[in-house]
Amino acid sequence: MNLETPRKFHGLQQQAQQVAKHYFRPISRKYDKVEHAYPKELDLLAALLDGMNEGSPDAVGAGSASKRGAACEQRAGNKNAGNMAALLGVMELCWGDVGLLLAMPRQGLGNAAIAAVANDEQLARFAGAWAAMAITEPGCGSDSAAIRTTAVRDGDHYILNGEKIFVTSGERADAVVIWATLDKSLGRAAIKSFVVEKGTAGMTVTRLEKKLGIKASDTASISLSDCRVPAANLLGNAEIDVQKGFAGVMETFDNTRPLVAGMAVGVARAALERTRELLICAGCRFDYAKPLLTVTHAEATLYRLEAEWEAARLLTLKAAWMADNKLPNSKEASIAKAKAGRVASEVTLKCVELVGALGYGEDELLEKWARDSKILDIFEGTQQIQLLIIARRLLGKSSSELK
Amino acid sequence: MIVDTQGQALSVLSKLAQADWPDRLKVRKSFEKLVYSGSRVSFRLAAGGSRNTPRAATDDLFDLSLTEEQQMLVDMLQGFALEVLRPAAHEADARAHVPAALLNQAHQLGLAHYGVAEAQGGLAGERTVLSNALIAESLAQGDFSLAAALLVPLSAANCIRRWGSSAQQAAWLPAFISEQGAPAFALAVTEPGVLTDAGQPATRARKRGKHYLLDGEKALVIAGLAASRLIVSAQATDGPALFIVDAASKGVSRRTEPGMGLKACGLTRIQLKGVKVSSECRLAGDGFDFLAFLDYSALAFCALAVGTAQAALDYVTRYCNERQAFGEPISHRQGVAFMVADVAIELDAMRLLLWRACARAEVGLPLRREAYLARLLCVDKAMRIGSDAVQLLGGHGFTQEHPVERWYRDLRSLAVLAGGLHL
Numbered sequence: 001m002n003l004e005t006p007r008k009f010h011g012l013q014q015q016a017q018q019v020a021k022h023y024f025r026p027i028s029r030k031y032d033k034v035e036h037a038y039p040k041e042l043d044l045l046a047a048l049l050d051g052m053n054e055g056s057p058d059a060v061g062a063g064s065a066s067k068r069g070a071a072c073e074q075r076a077g078n079k080n081a082g083n084m085a086a087l088l089g090v091m092e093l094c095w096g097d098v099g100l101l102l103a104m105p106r107q108g109l110g111n112a113a114i115a116a117v118a119n120d121e122q123l124a125r126f127a128g129a130w131a132a133m134a135i136t137e138p139g140c141g142s143d144s145a146a147i148r149t150t151a152v153r154d155g156d157h158y159i160l161n162g163e164k165i166f167v168t169s170g171e172r173a174d175a176v177v178i179w180a181t182l183d184k185s186l187g188r189a190a191i192k193s194f195v196v197e198k199g200t201a202g203m204t205v206t207r208l209e210k211k212l213g214i215k216a217s218d219t220a221s222i223s224l225s226d227c228r229v230p231a232a233n234l235l236g237n238a239e240i241d242v243q244k245g246f247a248g249v250m251e252t253f254d255n256t257r258p259l260v261a262g263m264a265v266g267v268a269r270a271a272l273e274r275t276r277e278l279l280i281c282a283g284c285r286f287d288y289a290k291p292l293l294t295v296t297h298a299e300a301t302l303y304r305l306e307a308e309w310e311a312a313r314l315l316t317l318k319a320a321w322m323a324d325n326k327l328p329n330s331k332e333a334s335i336a337k338a339k340a341g342r343v344a345s346e347v348t349l350k351c352v353e354l355v356g357a358l359g360y361g362e363d364e365l366l367e368k369w370a371r372d373s374k375i376l377d378i379f380e381g382t383q384q385i386q387l388l389i390i391a392r393r394l395l396g397k398s399s400s401e402l403k
Numbered sequence: 404m405i406v407d408t409q410g411q412a413l414s415v416l417s418k419l420a421q422a423d424w425p426d427r428l429k430v431r432k433s434f435e436k437l438v439y440s441g442s443r444v445s446f447r448l449a450a451g452g453s454r455n456t457p458r459a460a461t462d463d464l465f466d467l468s469l470t471e472e473q474q475m476l477v478d479m480l481q482g483f484a485l486e487v488l489r490p491a492a493h494e495a496d497a498r499a500h501v502p503a504a505l506l507n508q509a510h511q512l513g514l515a516h517y518g519v520a521e522a523q524g525g526l527a528g529e530r531t532v533l534s535n536a537l538i539a540e541s542l543a544q545g546d547f548s549l550a551a552a553l554l555v556p557l558s559a560a561n562c563i564r565r566w567g568s569s570a571q572q573a574a575w576l577p578a579f580i581s582e583q584g585a586p587a588f589a590l591a592v593t594e595p596g597v598l599t600d601a602g603q604p605a606t607r608a609r610k611r612g613k614h615y616l617l618d619g620e621k622a623l624v625i626a627g628l629a630a631s632r633l634i635v636s637a638q639a640t641d642g643p644a645l646f647i648v649d650a651a652s653k654g655v656s657r658r659t660e661p662g663m664g665l666k667a668c669g670l671t672r673i674q675l676k677g678v679k680v681s682s683e684c685r686l687a688g689d690g691f692d693f694l695a696f697l698d699y700s701a702l703a704f705c706a707l708a709v710g711t712a713q714a715a716l717d718y719v720t721r722y723c724n725e726r727q728a729f730g731e732p733i734s735h736r737q738g739v740a741f742m743v744a745d746v747a748i749e750l751d752a753m754r755l756l757l758w759r760a761c762a763r764a765e766v767g768l769p770l771r772r773e774a775y776l777a778r779l780l781c782v783d784k785a786m787r788i789g790s791d792a793v794q795l796l797g798g799h800g801f802t803q804e805h806p807v808e809r810w811y812r813d814l815r816s817l818a819v820l821a822g823g824l825h826l
């Protein structure tokens with residue numbers, strides 16, 4: 001057993017840390033202030049990352065978090081591969097800025113979906129494209145089986161109609177992975193995802209949200225009106241397999257939830273570290289030696305937060321490690337997301353409290369981190385949805401028994 | 404002296420092979436597997452000993468898997484815990500007593516071997532911290548209090564091996580795995596004061612020629628009354644120290660000290676008034692580090708908490724599926740199901756923090772911070788889990804018809820005890 005991060009990823013972590021520190025942090029506040037302005041600085045960085053990834057088997061970014069990554073490594077026995085690499089990268093980058101990470105070209109969750117379920121032809125065709133992911137609709141979010149956007153086969157095409165909201169990078173991405181149903185009466189099994197490239201007639205961005213945090217990341221509403229998409233853009237199997245149901249499209253989440261958990265771990269670490277510095281300036285000492293009852297309340301609070309943070313971090317590494325080793329990890333991915341999501345909120349909010357006025361003001365980034373972190377307990381499945389998934393697994397319940 | 408480790412291991416196994424309870428418990432298979440692996444690659448592998456298979460320096464991958472041998476150890480002890488300890492736990496709690504037969508069976512398990520170094524004929528190597536934690540975790544799935552009682556000899560051996568000089572190890576350790584067994588030890592570390600710090604014992608050790616004089620008071624000592632030797636923490640002029648004290652010495656007085664829980668393991672209040680201890684009985688290993696001593700102790704209690712929390716999760720999962728209210732199993736309600744999910748989340752968190760600290764210890768990495776955070780998390784979460792387990796059973800959870808009220812009482816001890824056990 002070894003629960004330290006392996007040496008082979010130290011280089012990657014260091015690179016990501018440099019980017020976070022010297023690239024993200026200096027523009028962090030700027031793009032928090034000018035919501036909807038595209039952080040053009042990211043283009044250069046994305047190119048740099050692409051270059052880095054070309055040269056390394058352990059790529060940073062959403063696309064490398066897939067079972068495919070694990071499959072590449074031939075060696076038998078314990079593996080640390082694409083899922084862990086992506087996770088470690090994301091943790092470091094979100095120490096810099098969650099919004100900027102989400103705004104990074106070609107690192108979208110749509111890319112993770114493509115990496116997870118696309119066939120080889122599609123993989124080749126969409127290589128290098130920046131893909132957003134559109135599941136949520138005005139009438140449904142958590143209940144993704146209830147989506148109303150339709151896809152109707154018409155010769156070599158599908159015709160898509162519907163309304164999508166809250167699409168991260170929906171305006172900036174080269175393509176959007178749209179979830180739509182082939183037949184509403186057949187429920188989950190009929191839901192398929194389609195890659196719709198930007199500029200396709202019938203797909204329009206109708207609005208951008210103003211938000212609590214992650215303002216650097218654009219959140220778009222997209223309208224689909226008789227939008228014709230090549231049939232070859234359907235990801236995965238076109239058959240409606242009622243037995244397998246949702247499994248196909250949902251598989252993506254087993255890989256992306258640990259990544260979102262990783263974002264939470266990253267931003268929480270930023271808050272913890274800065275708060276610790278400020279507390280030390282104020283006379284606190286952290287030597288992990290005295291009983292909690294005999295240190296100051298501020299010290300005890302930070303220790304508590306740090307323990308929670310370590311728990312979130314290790315649970316997240318566990319989920320990614322299981323993915324790399326092809327162990328079924330739905331429950332663990334949800335455990336990681338649930339824990340890290342709530343811990344990030346708790347840590348970042350408490351850190352504002354711990355340093356008082358300084359923490360609340362805009363001279364520090366603490367108040368921003370406390371706003372940014374909240375989304376991590378909401379998208380890719382809210383806290384409650386993760387608890388449902390975990391509880392159903394533990395208790396052996398179906399979604400009709402435990403609603 | 405050449406000690407035949409494999410021979411020692413096999414003699415433990417042969418004792419097990421003769422006992423009849425492994426059959427009753429359906430754990431015979433696990434034993435046989437251990438025997439098989441013992442004859443194949445020497446039993447010491449079961450202790451996680453890595454000397455035969457040193458890891459390549461480059462192979463430092465993140466790895467959550469147990470070795471085959473660790474898994475066998477877990478399977479075997481879980482069987483013992485669930486089939487022997489759990490059924491005995493209620494009575495042991497009510498009578499505040501560990502049945503002699505149980506102590507005997509536990510002795511047959513040969514757990515103390517994991518505390519005695521290979522040089523003295525045991526199985527312990529540098530890499531047995533995790534195995535020790537797994538032992539505690541597995542036993543505690545049966546019962547916290549009984550597990551604590553059974554772990555005292557192993558803890559004492561660990562303590563002497565890790566913190567004693569080689570002469571002290573040679574003098575004390577062989578008895579732990581001998582036919583007649585070691586004298587009964589207890590670790591007297593916790594003190595009764597309010598807002599005390601175990602790292603700065605109030606108990607004093609004053610040097611007088613070739614002796615020390617110990618004065619002070621120790622509280623909630625596990626198996627303290629039955630012990631004939633006490634390992635006592637005390638402040639000497641050159642820092643906190645540990646002493647092996649003959650419990651029959653003049654100036655030692657003891658009384659039972661019943662608490663909220665941990666009834667079975669004989670909690671004891673001990674007074675030391677001018678107790679004369681030979682200098683040779685001060686543990687004097689080269690790397691003596693009193694704070695690290697407390698860290699390894701904290702991890703032992705974390706491991707017990709993890710095992711007990713696992714027992715609680717298993718218990719409530721079943722109960723909530725069986726119990727009906729409003730026409731359906733209570734587990735169909737989110738207010739119930741989400742509590743169960745939270746138990747699982749925090750249990751896993753506790754376990755990972757514990758395992759990480761142990762894994763670090765095994766490769767010689769610093770573990771102060773990791774042990775501190777593990778303890779902090781376990782204290783909070785284990786009590787939450789204990790409380791939620793009672794809540795999930797409603798009024799039934801409040802009665803002694805179910806073990807959850809006992810776990811509730813036992814788990815509270817985590818916040819209070821220091822040093823009574825040792826990984």
Ligand SMILES: Cc1cc2nc3c(=O)[nH]c(=O)nc-3n(C[C@H](O)[C@H](O)[C@H](O)COP(=O)(O)OP(=O)(O)OC[C@H]3O[C@@H](n4cnc5c(N)ncnc54)[C@H](O)[C@@H]3O)c2cc1C
Nearest residue numbers: 133134135136140141142166167168379380381382384403
């Ligand atoms: C900034 C941002 C970016 C986003 N990016 C994307 C994106 O790129 N792609 C995308 O498809 N979506 C995206 N989303 C949408 C996001 O995934 C959803 O908002 C989220 O899944 C919750 O759905 P909802 O908002 O409809 O809430 P609802 O489903 O209406 O939930 C409301 C509340 O009810 C609770 N709840 C719902 N059902 C249950 C239940 N069965 N049991 C218990 N509690 C329940 C929820 O936990 C929540 O607290 C984004 C959202 C935001 C704000």
